Amino acid sequence: MATEKRPFRVIIVGGGIGGLVLANMLQEFDIEYVILEAWTEIAPAVGASIGMIANGLRILDQIGCYEPLRKLLKELNDHSCLRYHDGQPFATTMDPQLHEIKRHGYPSLFMNRQWLLQFLYDHLKEKDRVLLGKKVTRIDHIPGAARVYTEDGSSFEGSIAIGADGVHSVVRKELNRLAQKERPQAFPADQEEGIPAFYKCCFGISQNVDGWPDRHVTATFNKNITCTGLSGPENLVYWFLFARFPETKHGKDIPKFTAQDCDAFAQEFSEANVTDTIKFRSLYDKRISATLTPLHEMVYKTWFYKRVFLLGDSAHKPNPLSGQGANGAIETAAELINAILDERDNRPTGLQDLSVDDIEGMFLRVQTARASRSRMVVKDSYDRLSLLTSQNPTVTAAVKAMMKYAPSSYRDFAANSDIIAGASRIQKLPVPHRPRAIPFEDEGPAKPVRATTAKVVLNLFAITNLALALLCQESRTVAPLWQQVAPVLFFTVEGYRYGHTNSLLGMPSITALCLHTLGAGRVFPVYSAVYGLAAFRQPPGRHVELTAAKSMFRTAVLGCALVLLVKLALESRSGTAISWRDLTQFVSLFPILVWGLNNLIEKTQPKARNPSEPEAFGFYKTDDMPYLRALYGCAFAVQAAVHLASGGYSNAAGPLSGSISGVARSLVDATSTSGPAYHSLLMTNLYAIWDLRAHGYVTTPRALRAALGVAAGQALVGPGATWAGLWWWRDEVYASSAIE
The missing domain is CATH 3.50.50.60 (FAD/NAD(P)-binding domain)
Known part of the structure; x- marks a missing residue:
């Protein structure tokens, strides 16, 4: 039986x-x-x-x-x-x-x-x-x-x-x-x-x-x-x-x-x-x-x-x-x-x-x-x-x-x-739709990497940057003006993010002062190390206060015009050509100008308030994105144009019709002849992509495509334009991650 x-x-x-x-x-x-x-x-x-x-x-x-x-x-x-x-x-x-x-x-x-x-x-x-x-x-x-x-x-x-x-x-x-x-x-x-x-x-x-x-x-x-x-x-x-x-x-x-x-x-x-x-x-x-x-x-x-x-x-x-x-x-x-x-x-x-x-x-x-x-x-x-x-x-x-x-x-x-x-859920039952700014890890496009792995990569990134700062032999590292625009823009944008309020990253004017006095070779690596250790990791931290976002775009446009006028005026007075390299100091003033314009806007333009929603909830919105897109787009266009006009690509890798191996050679040449500042900026670009993948906001194939884009961009449009483009993409990833 x-x-x-x-x-x-x-x-x-x-x-x-x-x-x-x-x-x-x-x-x-x-x-x-x-x-x-x-x-x-x-x-x-x-x-x-x-x-x-x-x-x-x-x-x-x-x-x-x-x-x-x-x-x-x-x-x-x-x-x-x-x-x-x-x-x-x-x-x-x-x-x-x-x-x-x-x-x-x-x-x-x-x-x-x-x-x-x-x-x-x-x-x-x-x-x-x-x-x-x-x-x-x-x-x-x-x-x-x-x-x-x-x-x-x-x-x-x-x-x-x-x-x-x-x-x-x-x-x-x-x-x-x-x-x-x-x-x-x-x-x-x-x-x-x-x-x-x-x-x-x-x-x-x-x-x-x-x-x-x-x-x-x-x-x-x-x-x-x-x-x-x-x-x-x-x-x-x-x-x-x-x-x-x-x-x-x-x-x-x-x-x-x-x-x-x-x-x-x-x-x-x-x-x-x-x-x-x-x-x-x-x-x-x-x-x-x-x-x-x-x-x-x-x-x-x-x-x-x-x-x-x-x-x-x-x-x-x-x-x-x-x-x-x-x-x-x-x-x-x-x-x-x-x-x-x-x-x-x-x-x-x-x-x-x-x-x-x-x-x-x-x-x-x-x-x-x-x-x-x-x-x-x-x-x-x-x-x-x-x-x-x-x-x-x-x-x-x-x-x-x-x-x-x-x-x-x-x-x-x-x-x-x-x-x-990082919470669990019942896989065979639907999750009722509820808007939220921070998706649960199982709602993202990819599973986050192991916390221990992410920590090891973070520590290596921070230690390497600090080592670059210590190895820098020159107190002032001179770089082309157009290559310094993106890093200073980066300092400023990060300084006004909600996730960096009252943190070391939230003081762009101090960073600009250090850049002006100590030089990019020392400031960029130290700042990058701090960025890796203290940067926001959750989408609400991305938000830039609206008046600051407006101020950045306006200051960028006015700043470009001002630098051009100064160059033309000096050339007219002296009768000799003025190198863009000689105007580098004007770039470091950008965060200070943004701070001044931001304060002026806040004092002269009262904020429109929604009585049904506390003012502190503004950082869950994306109303800053149009201004950031315009800012990144302007920075990308200007730096790419100057890079190409100056022969930045052809000097490094030959004509634009060159092969992929030409792009690779240009990247090798750039990394071998540039100082700590350049190495730090390139690592920061790549780490930003890794950070998005580590937290599950992008898939591995998408992260790899972005990394290849950063590598190719060094030769095709220059480091500055590449950074501006990357930061545009990064902000879009964070802004689109919320469940509406």
């Missing part, structure tokens, strides 16, 4: 955020599942707030959960504030959640964890698949299945068992027990003892806190502690007080806390400032709930064994400061669904009778897709908390000074965007 085929069934241990979201995903694809939840109610009064970020919300959007969830949370916080230890503010960002919508299509949403659990449960069609009061005690492997036992004597069989039961996971303990005999190297016996806890955290929800600002987010810088607070619906405040352990705890030494410990902790830090008018005791006195817990921070080495897989905090747990814990669980659930569906579609029998090897191969793909990103999130969360708690006082002081005296909303959002953009 033939063995009865088992239908594919997923046993989800844990009815938290990760487990319920996974169930909703399985529901979308008619895959059988059951949830075993230890609590006797689906939304118990434990925990506090939960943050849903764009990377998690996009996945919820795919399964139809985002819109109804967004409607439940009507108000968005309109300002976030960083504060000194005494509660005094020093850096404020307006409309942070509106910025998030502009950047990623979704705002960060904060809510009671209970609300989200109930919402996700209500979205399930078959509630009888969620079994409450089922505390798992043991898991065994049997032929063709995993068997899960619960405290009440029940047992359940499934094709796979998913441990979505949190940081103190019973499933993880069982996975370790099962693997010790057969695969101890993947699950070291002392792994649990190596898990660190650097901080403890008292978190909770308060209501009707006297003096709490409406729609407000706040965080304090302090020594070894920090307090954060967020406004919620119904006059709620979600808060966290983090405190560093005197020494890092590991494994069994990590303490467990009681309600009495929580009260004692709150008393110890009752005078900690949350704002300039509110102390921590004011939050604690109005608490609805409060919990004290140690903060485990880890990513486990292996997340699966045979038919058992760990998901969410049971496998990868950051501290809660970044709000990425639940979102990471959702991403892992999405990758698990992707692997299950791939397995189903690639097998003639679908998901029936999957062998252990099939399942472990499936689980390995999930861990491979998520482990590196999970480690990045855990490290990022740790670094943020270390910064707020002044673990490196010098770094913290420098960051506070930069935020206070050199504010940049681009810089404030850029780090979050880096985390968000």
